[in-house]
Amino acid sequence: MKLAMLRTLAVAAGLAFAAPAFAAGETPVPPQNDWTFNGPFGRFDKTQLQRGFKVYKEVCAACHSMGLVSFRNLSQEGGPGFTAGQVKALAETYQIKDGPNDAGDMFERPGRAADRFPAPFPNKQAAAAANGGAYPPDLSVIAKARTYERGFPWFVFDMATTFQQQGVDYLVALLTGYEDAPAGVEVPAGKYYNKYFPGHIISMPNPLSDGAVEYPKTADGRPQAPETARQYAKDVAAFLMWAAEPHMEARKALGFKVLSFLLLFAGLLYFTKKKIWSRVESAAAH
Amino acid sequence: MAGHSTYVPKTAVGRWFESRLPIVGLIHSSFVVFPNPRNLNYLWTFGGILAFMLVAQIVTGITLAMHYTPHATMAFGSVEHIMRDVNYGWLIRYLHANGASMFFVAVYVHIFRGMYYGSYKAPREILWILGVIIFLLMMATAFMGYVLPWGQMSYWGATVITNLFSAFPVVGETIVTFLWGGYSVDNPTLNRFFSLHYLLPFMIAGVVVLHIWALHVPGSNNPAGIEKKTDKDTLPFHPYFTVKDALALVVFIMLYCWFVFYTPNFLGHADNYIEANPAVTPAHIVPEWYFLPFYAILRAIPDKLMGVLAMFGSIAVLAFLPWLDTSKVRSGSYRPMFRFFFWLFAVNAVILGWLGAKPADGLYVIASRICTAYYFGYFAILFILGFVEKPSKLPASIAESVLGRQGSAAAVGASAAAEPNTKG
Amino acid sequence: MATTAAEPTRRDFLFIATGAVGAVGIASAVWPFVSQMAPDAATVAAGAPVDVDLTPVAEGQILKLFWRGKLIFVRHRSAQEIKDAQSVDVASLRDPEADAKRVKAGKDQWLVVYGNCTHLGCVPLGNEGAYKGWFCPCHGSVFDTSGRIRQGPAPTNLPLPPYEFVSDTKIRIG
Numbered sequence: 001m002k003l004a005m006l007r008t009l010a011v012a013a014g015l016a017f018a019a020p021a022f023a024a025g026e027t028p029v030p031p032q033n034d035w036t037f038n039g040p041f042g043r044f045d046k047t048q049l050q051r052g053f054k055v056y057k058e059v060c061a062a063c064h065s066m067g068l069v070s071f072r073n074l075s076q077e078g079g080p081g082f083t084a085g086q087v088k089a090l091a092e093t094y095q096i097k098d099g100p101n102d103a104g105d106m107f108e109r110p111g112r113a114a115d116r117f118p119a120p121f122p123n124k125q126a127a128a129a130a131n132g133g134a135y136p137p138d139l140s141v142i143a144k145a146r147t148y149e150r151g152f153p154w155f156v157f158d159m160a161t162t163f164q165q166q167g168v169d170y171l172v173a174l175l176t177g178y179e180d181a182p183a184g185v186e187v188p189a190g191k192y193y194n195k196y197f198p199g200h201i202i203s204m205p206n207p208l209s210d211g212a213v214e215y216p217k218t219a220d221g222r223p224q225a226p227e228t229a230r231q232y233a234k235d236v237a238a239f240l241m242w243a244a245e246p247h248m249e250a251r252k253a254l255g256f257k258v259l260s261f262l263l264l265f266a267g268l269l270y271f272t273k274k275k276i277w278s279r280v281e282s283a284a285a286h
Numbered sequence: 287m288a289g290h291s292t293y294v295p296k297t298a299v300g301r302w303f304e305s306r307l308p309i310v311g312l313i314h315s316s317f318v319v320f321p322n323p324r325n326l327n328y329l330w331t332f333g334g335i336l337a338f339m340l341v342a343q344i345v346t347g348i349t350l351a352m353h354y355t356p357h358a359t360m361a362f363g364s365v366e367h368i369m370r371d372v373n374y375g376w377l378i379r380y381l382h383a384n385g386a387s388m389f390f391v392a393v394y395v396h397i398f399r400g401m402y403y404g405s406y407k408a409p410r411e412i413l414w415i416l417g418v419i420i421f422l423l424m425m426a427t428a429f430m431g432y433v434l435p436w437g438q439m440s441y442w443g444a445t446v447i448t449n450l451f452s453a454f455p456v457v458g459e460t461i462v463t464f465l466w467g468g469y470s471v472d473n474p475t476l477n478r479f480f481s482l483h484y485l486l487p488f489m490i491a492g493v494v495v496l497h498i499w500a501l502h503v504p505g506s507n508n509p510a511g512i513e514k515k516t517d518k519d520t521l522p523f524h525p526y527f528t529v530k531d532a533l534a535l536v537v538f539i540m541l542y543c544w545f546v547f548y549t550p551n552f553l554g555h556a557d558n559y560i561e562a563n564p565a566v567t568p569a570h571i572v573p574e575w576y577f578l579p580f581y582a583i584l585r586a587i588p589d590k591l592m593g594v595l596a597m598f599g600s601i602a603v604l605a606f607l608p609w610l611d612t613s614k615v616r617s618g619s620y621r622p623m624f625r626f627f628f629w630l631f632a633v634n635a636v637i638l639g640w641l642g643a644k645p646a647d648g649l650y651v652i653a654s655r656i657c658t659a660y661y662f663g664y665f666a667i668l669f670i671l672g673f674v675e676k677p678s679k680l681p682a683s684i685a686e687s688v689l690g691r692q693g694s695a696a697a698v699g700a701s702a703a704a705e706p707n708t709k710g
Numbered sequence: 711m712a713t714t715a716a717e718p719t720r721r722d723f724l725f726i727a728t729g730a731v732g733a734v735g736i737a738s739a740v741w742p743f744v745s746q747m748a749p750d751a752a753t754v755a756a757g758a759p760v761d762v763d764l765t766p767v768a769e770g771q772i773l774k775l776f777w778r779g780k781l782i783f784v785r786h787r788s789a790q791e792i793k794d795a796q797s798v799d800v801a802s803l804r805d806p807e808a809d810a811k812r813v814k815a816g817k818d819q820w821l822v823v824y825g826n827c828t829h830l831g832c833v834p835l836g837n838e839g840a841y842k843g844w845f846c847p848c849h850g851s852v853f854d855t856s857g858r859i860r861q862g863p864a865p866t867n868l869p870l871p872p873y874e875f876v877s878d879t880k881i882r883i884g
Contacts, residue, residue, distance in 0.1 A: 040547075040548050068363065068366045068370065070752070070755070072751075072755045073370070076751075102766075112758050113755060114752070114755035114756045114758060137560070138561075140366070141366065141559040142559075144551060144556060144559040145556055145557070145559035145560045146556060147556035152640075158549065158552060159544075159545075159549060159552060162548040162549050163549075164548075164549055164550075164551060164552065166556070167556060198569065244559070246370055247369070247370075247376045250376075251376060251377070251380075251547055251550070252547060252548065254377070254547065255543065255544075255546070255547025255548055256547075258543050258547065259540060259543055259544065259547070261731075261734075261735060261738075262536055262539060262540045262543060262735075263540070264731065265536055265728075265731050265732060265735055266533065266536045266537055266540065268724070268727055268728040268731055269529065269532055269533040269536055269728055270533055271724055271728075272529055272533075272724055272725060272728045273529045273530055273532075273533045275724060276525050276526060276529050277526065277529075277530075280324065280521060280526070345743065349743055349746060352746070352747075353746075353750070367750070367752065370751070370752075371750040371751040371752040371753075372746050372750045372751075373742070373745040373746045373748055373750065373751075374742035374743075374745050374746050375746060375750070377742050378742060378743070378746060532732075
């Protein structure tokens with residue numbers, strides 16, 4: 001009885017929050033992108049991560065937290081490649097809640113490199129209340145927390161090709177997937193239609209528009225990359241992939257060493273085994 | 287574990303020690319001079335691979351426990367702390383997560399090898415039953431381990447699987463409440479799962495010792511399925527099988543490392559990177575791949591209690607295999623009719639796994655029922671097969687099965703000459 | 711290794727090479743498990759400097775605070791305590807160190823030391839013991855008003871954390 005009631009409450013609460021996905025139905029498959037971090041030798045493009053961080057900071061961070069990532073991560077090996085000085089200066093532009101002090105009060109101080117990115121809202125409830133009842137999910141591991149079904153036989157090939165980019169491809173598709181609802185589909189007030197969002201009705205308005213974020217200029221005064229919504233989506237998705245898997249470069253680099261070593265060792269063992277067994281197998285050969 | 291040792295230490299200190307605790311002699315007789323059938327193929331290396339995986343999981347697991355926090359509000363963050371901040375934390379965590387899958391890959395090969403070559407038959411029934419117990423403990427351990435990151439799949443997997451016990455009449459709800467330590471899966475559940483997840487591997491290790499002990503009484507079965515008779519049927523464990531096991535192990539580790547370094551999340555679920563949320567169930571809730579066939583059996587049956595009983599029964603029935611298979615011949619290599627049903631069983635198990643990952647509606651349910659029927663039917667067929675099947679001719683000895691009739695005669699002298707150092 | 715094979719050297723080389731490569735592999739595999747014992751990146755990064763306001767610390771008081779998880783004493787010494795600390799024959803000390811080396815020039819009244827006994831890490835009690843410096847209740851080490859070891863089992867003086875005066879009434883530790 002009590003359980004049943006709790007479950008009803010849980011369902012009601014579930015409807016109130018933005019559920020990640022229900023019927024996948026006729027959702028199209030997100031197109032694949034040509035990421036620099038694809039495959040066993042893939043690496044992040046540092047300039048892309050820096051641009052992506054800018055998009056995150058100026059657009060996404062208004063509503064989404066990224067609570068598992070610290071400022072210091074931005075200058076660590078295998079990341080966007082900011083210098084420690086840049087990170088320190090960046091951190092100081094944020095006000096971080098700290099305390100309590102000796103008087104027992106909480107206070108605000110400039111950020112340090114060791115601090116996590118502060119959340120835009122004090123808690124989940126406040127975040128949901130400010131966003132039409134839908135809580136904007138934390139983005140720390142979002143690139144690993146989203147996927148789409150690969151289906152047979154692709155998932156078998158994925159093992160060999162090391163394809164792990166469903167999440168990041170989905171993010172690009174989602175961010176560029178806003179369009180007018182087809183005839184017959186009613187979009188409730190305060191909701192939006194997105195081609196790639198499971199169920200299509202999404203609470204997040206289209207966040208990116210051409211020219212919204214200014215990119216660093218190259219020597220000839222032109223932006224480093226096109227200032228288009230599509231490019232923003234790709235750059236911020238790449239940045240979020242790094243945020244979700246900050247040691248990816250180290251992982252792949254170590255993997256190559258380990259597997260090369262194991263191949264050598266397996267080869268030696270193969271010949272050792274052959275040699276040892278030849279003592280008794282020569283008897284069978286005659 | 288192989289009876290009296292012939293081992294004599296070379297040094298006085300060694301002899302002094304050995305007369306008080308003959309452990310080196312035990313290792314010597316079990317893993318150095320132990321006579322193994324000479325015809326063992328590479329499928330017999332999976333026992334050693336499993337021993338390695340158990341040790342690897344314990345070592346990586348103890349390491350992770352040094353950094354993990356078993357608390358509902360901190361568990362998810364502490365796993366990400368391991369992934370981000372701990373030196374090589376990402377490596378150790380991916381080794382552990384993928385290690386669970388590789389452990390099951392190896393155990394399934396090991397089980398199917400035993401089923402094909404009749405390794406469960408007399409005098410190895412206890413050995414086989416100990417193996418089924420290990421398998422059950424592994425499943426419990428893996429399930430509880432998957433709960434620890436406290437992601438969405440952790441939480442909802444725990445909810446669904448613990449609710450299985452609510453199917454039992456009268457006591458079911460009480461059992462579930464006791465499992466949870468509350469009125470839903472929550473912090474007390476996480477804490478006890480962590481405690482038990484740490485404990486069970488050591489219980490597995492204990493049963494593994496018994497498993498090896500029981501193995502070393504009759505010795506290994508072999509592809510011919512006939513007992514060793516003379517010395518020429520066997521080779522000493524070291525160096526022949528140590529080097530063969532080592533080669534297989536290293537190749538297996540390469541596969542393991544491929545997953546760890548290049549596709550570490552391939553075998554996991556994206557939803558488990560979303561922190562547990564009791565208010566939202568993931569759209570597709572499926573267990574880890576190694577549970578899928580059993581999950582399909584659970585869902586194939588429309589009655590809650592019967593479904594649960596069928597699922598548990600699908601594992602329990604394995605323990606009775608030594609008596610359900612009535613054939614006098616062990617090895618599937620000499621059983622033409624058995625071979626057909628065996629491979630059908632293997633394919634059936636894979637299809638069950640695929641069905642377990644599919645939504646439980648329409649044709650999938652019908653297919654699940656057919657496959658479930660065959661899963662259990664296989665054991666009935668085995669029972670009948672023993673009476674109706676005409677086995678092909680068995681070789682006279684293990685040596686003959688490897689070397690041929692002539693070779694086996696010649697091998698007496700040759701193998702004796704080739705291994706003068708086996709007692710060293 | 712007795713053998714009937716024709717080329718024992720090649721065989722031996724193969725066995726040795728395989729064994730050596732295997733040993734290298736095992737040793738390499740151990741490293742991550744040792745390395746993870748070191749302080750993690752978050753802990754290392756968290757050691758930011760802390761500012762301490764000295765105005766509320768009255769003469770004779772000892773302020774306790776933590777930096778990098780370690781206890782630190784900030785002691786406001788009286789003129790008598792300073793005099794006691796300075797008048798000791800440095801050469802007679804177990805860990806010879808002049809008081810002037812343990813405080814900042816011109817700030818003789820402020821002594822800043824780590825707050826764990828150099829014997830086995832207990833927290834000594836302030837203003838206690840024969841020299842009215844610190845007395846460690848665990849094993850009886852006695853420190854003077856400069857935090858120097860005078861009696862008992864502790865081998866060295868209470869060490870000094872890195873700090874500087876930001877202003878007359880404020881120090882920054884770290």
